[in-house]
Amino acid sequence: MAELMKIARPYAEAVFALGKEEQSLAAWSEQLANLGVITSDAAMQGMLADPARSSAEMISVYEAVMGDNLTSQGKQLLTVMAENKRLxxxxxxxxxxxxxxAADEKRIRATVISAFDVTEEQKNKLSAALNAKFDADVEISYEVDASLIGGIKIKVGDWALDGSALSQLNKLGAAIAQ
Incomplete structure (x- = not known):
């Protein structure tokens, strides 16, 4: 997974820069999402792993599935990635x-995990606090995990806050053990 992230970063940054310059981020977003779905297909994964398959064969499969939804720039991306065996x-x-x-549009995704269902009032307060902290429009998804006993955990990208009772009990146990 980390290897794929490392491989994908320069391509994503190049496509983003191009889309931003040409004001076509939405079109690129849709095209890349479709290409990603095709790539994630089990049959396609098998084809990509087959060393007997040529770059041209791989590109032709993407072209056939995408049809008119594949732009010339999208095909160029496929060609470069295929030549480098990065599809x-x-x-x-x-x-x-x-x-x-999302970062460019100042949109951030957050996950709030709580021991109990979060009320609307609590959701509004959390949303306002996270929007202010990150100076962005924070899109929050809520999950319930009864094992937390009480409190909440918040994850936003690499940033995390663990205010759960379980975490506090674990810290207390570690402190007592010392």
């Missing part, structure tokens, strides 16, 4: 492109 990273390219686009 397996297309789904990750799409993911990283979306992250770049």
């Amino acid at each position: 397996a990273a297309l789904a990750e390219v799409a993911e990283q492109f979306e992250a770049l686009k």
